[in-house]
Amino acid sequence: MRTIETRDEAERPVAPQRRRGRSDGSSLRDRVVIISTVLGVIAFVLIGLPYLKRDLPAEGLPVVATDVAPDSDRHAVREWLRSNDHDPHPREIRWWPARTLDELYRRQLTAAKDAVEDSEDDDPQLRDYVEQLEHDGPERVCRLKFRSKNEVGAQISHDDLFVLRGGRVRPVRNDTSVATAMRKYFPDDAGEP
Numbered sequence: 693m694r695t696i697e698t699r700d701e702a703e704r705p706v707a708p709q710r711r712r713g714r715s716d717g718s719s720l721r722d723r724v725v726i727i728s729t730v731l732g733v734i735a736f737v738l739i740g741l742p743y744l745k746r747d748l749p750a751e752g753l754p755v756v757a758t759d760v761a762p763d764s765d766r767h768a769v770r771e772w773l774r775s776n777d778h779d780p781h782p783r784e785i786r787w788w789p790a791r792t793l794d795e796l797y798r799r800q801l802t803a804a805k806d807a808v809e810d811s812e813d814d815d816p817q818l819r820d821y822v823e824q825l826e827h828d829g830p831e832r833v834c835r836l837k838f839r840s841k842n843e844v845g846a847q848i849s850h851d852d853l854f855v856l857r858g859g860r861v862r863p864v865r866n867d868t869s870v871a872t873a874m875r876k877y878f879p880d881d882a883g884e885p
Contacts, residue, residue, distance in 0.1 A: 768860075769836055771861075772861035778840065779842075782850075784837075787834070790834040791834070793833055794830045796831075797825070804818065833877070835878040
């Protein structure tokens with residue numbers, strides 16, 4: 693049996709029922725969430741993006757260069773990397789143009805000749821090395837900093853030296869004293885992006 697409502701109860705305003713999951717954005721909680729999200733996006737754009745772009749080459753549309761001769765040394769190193777690295781498309785970070793290392797050559801030749809003179813037994817390999825140095829002359833060397841993907845797709849940074857002779861490229865092992873001596877001719881702040 694249904695009870696009969698009094699007039700006051702029937703005219704009383706009914707409070708709107710809140711629907712769960714949706715909001716009109718007027719509550720304090722909604723405003724705090726919106727403001728913190730906007731501030732987080734602004735902080736990421738101002739602070740985070742410059743860190744992400746650091747050490748990466750500039751991306752964009754290719755620029756047509758006029759009145760500039762192509763760099764055959766850089767092209768030769770790129771071709772060598774494409775044919776000898778796991779990643780056929782490495783990302784160049786910095787390039788140091790090729791230089792002829794005359795001073796290093798003179799020091800190597802002098803040290804080799806002194807070693808031949810100081811050796812008591814006539815070492816044919818040492819004499820051959822001196823003759824080879826005199827025949828070849830000073831080496832042209834360049835440096836390239838790049839990133840490539842390994843077999844599993846992870847990015848690996850490289851900072852390598854290359855010897856250029858007659859259009860041929862030969863990498864220099866980084867763990868040798870010759871590489872350490874050559875690297876002094878390519879200071880970090882002198883490279884081109």
